Amino acid sequence: MTTLYGYFRSSAAYRVRIVLNLKGLAFEQVPVNLVKGEQRSETFRAHNPQGLVPALVTDDGTTLTQSLAICEYLDELHPSPALLPLEPAERARVRALAQLVACEIHPLNNLRVLKYLVNELKLDDEAKLAWYRHWVTGGFDALEAMLSREAGSGDFCHGDTPTLADVCLVPQVFNAERFECDLSAYPRIQRIVANCRALDAFHQASPEEQPDAG
């Protein structure tokens, strides 16, 4: 059985849950409580020296890390439904949209970074929220522009079926909503996210549906 080490609110684990669901793959979940610091335990670091979730342990005991690498692995082993188009320039567009979230927004706003801002830099709540919103705004401004003006966009980020880009977008929007970011300037993003959320694979992957939600 495939085992996912994750945390209900981790955006990166959320991405992998969506992909496992889209592919119709059964998996067992082992919660790693990030707030309690369980990701830094010796036990977990034996699986992943990065001390980060998600980690996916496959049937044969191989541990895979980094959410986008895991998603592409699952897509290569279980090609249908496809997370990427066939044509190289279109694949590059989907990966770029995914990475705009995964490399430009999320890394700046995850729990370990927010903790550094508060514990080391002594930022108050207002300054922490301003930081959070600054990176969401910059990233979503760009994403909305790309989704609005590029021909590849459809009901989803690329075309009319979910791709790796939507897999990254939905957890980021969930997170932005949690930090009460104003998303009214992003109608295209909102429409796409609504289309995703209407699908079981996305709904069942959402944080509130996980065993460790609390």
Place this chain on the structure above:
Amino acid sequence: MTTLYGYFRSSAAYRVRIVLNLKGLAFEQVPVNLVKGEQRSETFRAHNPQGLVPALVTDDGTTLTQSLAICEYLDELHPSPALLPLEPAERARVRALAQLVACEIHPLNNLRVLKYLVNELKLDDEAKLAWYRHWVTGGFDALEAMLSREAGSGDFCHGDTPTLADVCLVPQVFNAERFECDLSAYPRIQRIVANCRALDAFHQASPEEQPDAG
């Protein structure tokens, strides 16, 4: 002719230069001076609404963004020499090592983030350096552990030829050296980087060899 919009010191542009060189592809460079803020100009944003380098404009005028997406695009169109192994779990390992740099270290330490620390959060030089080194140390600790204990490692991050992981590692080490990070705890990383630097494709992609270096 393929055109690369970049900046000599940008780690992300550096990655793409390495791949273009490894593949033996001719390209024209258009420097975008990040220190002067040229990436925020209307002219550049017409190419890339993200206001980030690199952007690659292909022969047919398509603009591609996000360095890892560009690298995989080039690898798909020009498969030899390969940037990724053939076997899915090995591909996932290489992508994870690349993303450990590209999603966990680099996004926290690039110029726009350091500028925010200084201009908005009023951090002094010491606190800025501590921030920089904190994310390099965490990331390189994990990377050194993975490279040392995982069977896939060789003269390069994976096996005995350069992959996408080395393409990300070398610019990150260049950057860490510029910020005078102590790398003595990372012998395996250092050995791999020395092997990369001995190759023309890496050497010719290095910042000091670029037309806008100064």
